[in-house]
Amino acid sequence: MDNVKxxxxxxxxxxxxxxxxxxxxxxxxITPSTEIAELSAQKLPRYGGRFIQMEDEIASMAAIIxxxxxxxxxxxxxxxxxxxxxQENIGYASMAEVPCVVVNVQRGGPSTGLPTSPSQGDVMxxxxxxxxxxxxxxxxxxxxxxTFDITIAAFNYSEKYRVPVILLMDETVAxxxxxxxxxTDEEINIYNRIEPSxxxxxxxxxxxxxxxxxxxxxxxFGGKYRYHVTGLxxxxxxxxxxxxxxxxxxxxxxxxxxxxxxxxxxxxxxYRLDDAELAIISYGGTAxxxxxxxxxxxxxxxxxxxxRPITIWPFMENKVIQLGKKFKKILVVEMNLGQYVLEVxxxxxxxxxxxxxxxxxxxxxxxDEIISKVKEVYKNA
Amino acid sequence: MPNQLIKKYFRMDKLPHIWCPGxxxxxxxxxxxxxxxxxxxxxNNVCIVxxxxxxxxxxxxxxxxxxxxxxxxxxxxATGIKMANPNLDVIVLTGDGDSSAIGGNxxxxxxxxxxxxxxxxxxxxxxxxxxxxxxxxxxxGDKGTTAPYGNIDRAFDLCDLAKGAGSTYVxxxxxxxxxxxxxxxxxxxxxxxxxxxxxxSICPTYYGRKNRKGTSVDMMDxxxxxxxxxxxxSEKEKWNNxxxxxIGELYNMPASEYTEKYQNIIDIFEKQSGxxxx
Numbered sequence: 001m002d003n004v005k006x007x008x009x010x011x012x013x014x015x016x017x018x019x020x021x022x023x024x025x026x027x028x029x030i031t032p033s034t035e036i037a038e039l040s041a042q043k044l045p046r047y048g049g050r051f052i053q054m055e056d057e058i059a060s061m062a063a064i065i066x067x068x069x070x071x072x073x074x075x076x077x078x079x080x081x082x083x084x085x086x087q088e089n090i091g092y093a094s095m096a097e098v099p100c101v102v103v104n105v106q107r108g109g110p111s112t113g114l115p116t117s118p119s120q121g122d123v124m125x126x127x128x129x130x131x132x133x134x135x136x137x138x139x140x141x142x143x144x145x146x147t148f149d150i151t152i153a154a155f156n157y158s159e160k161y162r163v164p165v166i167l168l169m170d171e172t173v174a175x176x177x178x179x180x181x182x183x184t185d186e187e188i189n190i191y192n193r194i195e196p197s198x199x200x201x202x203x204x205x206x207x208x209x210x211x212x213x214x215x216x217x218x219x220x221f222g223g224k225y226r227y228h229v230t231g232l233x234x235x236x237x238x239x240x241x242x243x244x245x246x247x248x249x250x251x252x253x254x255x256x257x258x259x260x261x262x263x264x265x266x267x268x269x270x271y272r273l274d275d276a277e278l279a280i281i282s283y284g285g286t287a288x289x290x291x292x293x294x295x296x297x298x299x300x301x302x303x304x305x306x307x308r309p310i311t312i313w314p315f316m317e318n319k320v321i322q323l324g325k326k327f328k329k330i331l332v333v334e335m336n337l338g339q340y341v342l343e344v345x346x347x348x349x350x351x352x353x354x355x356x357x358x359x360x361x362x363x364x365x366x367x368d369e370i371i372s373k374v375k376e377v378y379k380n381a
Numbered sequence: 382m383p384n385q386l387i388k389k390y391f392r393m394d395k396l397p398h399i400w401c402p403g404x405x406x407x408x409x410x411x412x413x414x415x416x417x418x419x420x421x422x423x424x425n426n427v428c429i430v431x432x433x434x435x436x437x438x439x440x441x442x443x444x445x446x447x448x449x450x451x452x453x454x455x456x457x458x459a460t461g462i463k464m465a466n467p468n469l470d471v472i473v474l475t476g477d478g479d480s481s482a483i484g485g486n487x488x489x490x491x492x493x494x495x496x497x498x499x500x501x502x503x504x505x506x507x508x509x510x511x512x513x514x515x516x517x518x519x520x521x522g523d524k525g526t527t528a529p530y531g532n533i534d535r536a537f538d539l540c541d542l543a544k545g546a547g548s549t550y551v552x553x554x555x556x557x558x559x560x561x562x563x564x565x566x567x568x569x570x571x572x573x574x575x576x577x578x579x580x581x582s583i584c585p586t587y588y589g590r591k592n593r594k595g596t597s598v599d600m601m602d603x604x605x606x607x608x609x610x611x612x613x614x615s616e617k618e619k620w621n622n623x624x625x626x627x628i629g630e631l632y633n634m635p636a637s638e639y640t641e642k643y644q645n646i647i648d649i650f651e652k653q654s655g656x657x658x659x
Contacts, residue, residue, distance in 0.1 A: 024465050046650045050643060052464050055490040059457035062450065062487075066430075066461025069448065070469070074461070092451050221428050221446035221462065222469050228441060230449035239395065239441060240449075 003182040009147045009173040010035035012180065013103060014043060016151030017075050019188055022101075023049035024074040026063035028056050028082060031115050032171045033105040036077035057082040061089035065098045069229065071220030073155055077103035081112055083122060084129065090164050091130030092231040094254060097162035097207070097216065099193060101154045105169040108362045117362025118171035120284055123339035126166045127313050133251055135258035137265060138166040138313040140284040144178040150267075150310060156191035157265060161257055162215050168312055170335065172285025172364050193218045201225055206238040207250075214257035258314050266319065267310035272298065276305030278374065279323050281344060282333040283309050286365050290333055293370035304374055315343045324348030331355045331377055333370055390414045390424070392444050399438060403589075403597030405556035405582035406503050410439045412559045412580070413474070413501055416566035427470045430459040432484060435510045435584075436476035436503030453483030456491045459498050467497070467640035470570065477504040478516040481537050485517070492546035492575045496639040499569040499576040501562075502539055505584035513587030524591050541620060543577035544632050550576035551632035556583060557604040561628055568630065573638045581626055 007015070013036055017025075025040035027033075041051040049072075054060040057078055064074035078086060083104040093100055106122045108114025113121075122129075126138040137157050141150040151167060158165040196204070196217040206227035207216045216236075219225050232240040233247035241247065258265060272294055273279060282290040287308045297304045307323055309316060320343070323330060330352055332341035341356045348354060357373045359365065387393070391414075400406050417427065427445040431437035433452035440447035446469075450458045455473045463471045480488050480502050491498060507525060508514040515525035517537045524531060544551045550572040552565035562580050569576030583589065583600040594600050604626065611619055611629035619627060 024461070026461060026464075045643070045646045046654075048647055048651070050464055050647075052460070052643075054457065054460070055486050058454065059460070059487055059490070062454045062457035063461030063464065066448070066458040066463075067465035068461075070462055070466040072465045074465070088451055089454065220466075221448075222426060222466055226425060226444060226446050228447045228449070230441075231451055232449065 003184065004179065005182065006177055006179055007144060008035065008175055008177045009141070009144050009169060010105070010175065011039060012144045012148040013077070013151045013167065013169070014039040015182070016148040017101070017155065018043060018047060020152040020155035021073045021190060021192070022075050022155065023047065024064060024067035024072040025076065026052045026054050026060040026067070026074070027076050027078065028054055028060050030057070030079045030082045032107060032174055033077045033079045033103060036103055036105070057085035058088060061086040061102070064100045065089060065093050065096070068098050068100050069221050071223065073099070073159070075101040075103065077105065079105050080107045080109045080119070080122060083125060087129040091132065091134065093164040094130065094134040094136065095231050096229050098164070099158040099162050100164050101151070101158055101167060102164055103167040103169060105171060105174045107171060108360065114362040116171070118285060118335060118364050119360065119362065120170055120286060120335035121339070121360065122168065123312060123334070123336065126168050133255055135163060135255045136166060136313050137161070137163055137258060137311070138168045139267065139310055140168040140170070140312050141173060141310065142284055142287045142308065143173065144176060145180040146310070147173060148180065148182060152188060152190070153267070156189065159191050159193045160215070161261070162193070162218060163258065166313070168284070170285045176285070195219050195223070196225070205236045207234060208236045209253070214253060214260060262314050262316065265311055265314060266316045268316065268319065269308040269310065271306040271308065273305030273307060275303055276327070277303045278329045278331065278377065279305055279307055279327045280331045280333055280370070280374070281307045281309070281323070281340070283312065283340070286333055286335055289365050289367045290370055293367040293374065296367060296371055297374055302374065302378065312340065317347050320344055320347050321351070324351035327352055329353050329355065329377055331357060331374060333357045333365060333373070335365060336360060386411070386414055386418060390417065390444055391442055395442050398442055400435060401586040403583070403585040404435070405505065406436055406439070408556040408559050409501065409503050409562060409580045409582060410442070412562035413472070413566050414443070415563045416570065419563070419567055420570055422470050422570070426468065427472065428462055429472050429474060430455045430462065431474045432476070432479035433510070434476040434479045434508070435505070436474055437479060439474045453479050454487065455479065456484060456487040456498065456500065460491055460496055463496055463498055464640055464643070467644070471498045472570070473498055473500040475500060475502055477502060477506060477518040477539070478508050481517045481539060481542065488543070489546035492543055492548040492577065494639040495547060495549055495574040495636050497573055497575070499566065499578070501566060501578045501580055503582050504539060504579055505582040505588060507584050507588040509584050509587050513591055526591070539579045540577070540631050547575070548577040548632070549574035549634055549636050552630045553579040553581065553626070554628045555581040555604040555608055555626060557601050557608065558628060565630060568633070572633070572635060573641075574636060
């Protein structure tokens with residue numbers, strides 16, 4: 001029974017990260033993410049890993065990129081305003097294709113907002129917070145056990161696609177304590193970055209993408225090859241270029257390396273959706289309320305089901321189009337005034353009616369509210 | 382000799398560099414390379430990090446592990462690199478704006494931690510790459526494109542700043558004194574801790590022209606006549622002489638280094654558990 005534990009989401013995140021191979025954490029304390037830094041500080045040296053509390057969130061993001069370039073799996077954790085500060089270097093990690101995991105335990109905003117209250121207000125910031133066109137992966141877990149699993153997945157996808165992965169938590173799950181049964185090591189899959197081999201230093205091109213691949217291999221600083229890394233548009237040698245074709249090729253690859261592999265990256269759950277007449281789309285902590293609302297509504301004879309995206313970005317366009325074609329009505333429930341729903345509307349509004357329910361007062365959405373919203377949607381049919 | 386150094390340490394296909402004619406930055410880059418050569422550092426083990434600006438183009442020309450980061454963040458990236466792999470020789474090449482304006486916070490905290498990084502600031506007293514705006518080291522009264530009526534800011538003394546923040550090795554030289562830059566860089570790299578070297582440079586294109594400082598030769602001549610070796614000053618004058626550019630080794634007081642202190646923590650657990658799962 002060693003693997004059965006009572007833990008909170010933030011704790012599960014650190015446990016998962018260490019299992020995934022995290023050996024470096026840099027951060028700056030901010031509520032409600034602090035336990036992640038505290039536990040990392042406590043645990044990492046026990047595994048030969050390193051923790052550093054940097055002077056601010058910008059520096060923390062920079063430090064994990066530096067650490068990742070030396071070959072360590074690296075993570076940082078923050079909340080709303082800190083996430084805004086990290087955006088500059090999240091863009092750098094995207095451009096230079098440096099794997100890393102950025103946890104954002106969302107809190108009410110804008111600005112310093114509602115520090116200890118739950119929110120799902122950073123859905124769009126996770127996608128478009130940094131400037132320019134780029135791909136990004138963001139996951140949102142709904143339970144403590146899932147936080148463990150998805151943190152491991154975040155590291156794996158980050159290494160596989162050489163992209164910063166955002167773990168979009170919310171305070172509801174981060175501070176929730178649940179009994180969890182952790183998987184055994186045999187049940188966990190770990191992905192490690194692929195190193196180049198059999199190339200001479202003179203022929204080595206750090207950003208060369210071999211035919212049939214979308215992601216270059218990666219070697220650590222101090223390893224087999226010397227090379228240059230920059231946040232400027234660069235060619236396959238890694239050196240800056242102003243060549244328009246080269247720049248376009250690079251930026252398109254940064255976007256399409258994820259878009260093309262969306263089936264691999266798409267994680268979701270369907271709950272009582274098969275015979276449903278109305279679909280609710282909800283994620284993170286809010287999806288828990290949605291599930292319980294669905295159970296109540298089913299008892300009253302109203303057939304409702306849930307589609308719960310775990311992968312928030314890249315957006316599961318085809319999946320949502322299918323839902324739009326299957327259901328006459330979709331209700332999107334989220335702790336904001338409409339962010340994920342914009343994407344649902346973009347792809348599915350020509351097939352069905354889309355309704356939204358959200359609020360931003362720092363209280364999580366109660367199942368009763370969802371029940372009344374569903375009934376209202378039915379009435380307006 | 383310089384030719385051999387170029388072949389050994391430069392990425393020949395990245396030359397010529399983009400610096401303006403008369404710029405002092407090439408002298409600093411060469412001085413740093415001579416220090417690396419004198420110490421016999423392993424190219425594969427050296428990591429050179431820069432931010433953004435004229436100075437920060439240097440790593441692109443140099444054949445090491447090189448990282449060109451975001452503006453002001455070189456020391457934060459370098460801290461991650463050094464902390465993650467303390468075996469690497471980490472050298473930061475940065476500018477006055479990069480290190481002390483946007484990167485001021487990172488500078489004081491890298492110094493405070495005494496992490497083993499050697500920082501060389503290419504100080505040309507101006508933002509060159511963006512076209513001549515005033516920097517935190519532009520003298521009061523001098524002009525820049527954003528100080529058309531004369532700069533009213535007070536200038537940082539970067540060495541004072543670095544010492545105050547906790548650097549364990551501090552030195553200053555000018556591009557008129559390349560041998561001094563080399564010597565200070567060597568000592569800085571040898572110092573197990575945070576080392577800070579200010580290399581006073583010249584920008585004839587933006588600073589010189591705007592402030593009627595003459596040609597680059599005139600500006601070099603100014604550095605020559607305005608510099609004074611620290612050895613000829615009393616301890617008090619060393620930190621208070623504002624009329625002159627005080628050059629040489631200003632501070633050398635080794636203290637326990639950051640990554641070594643962290644290694645001590647790791648060692649405690651390694652001893653405790655013996656063969657621990659990694």
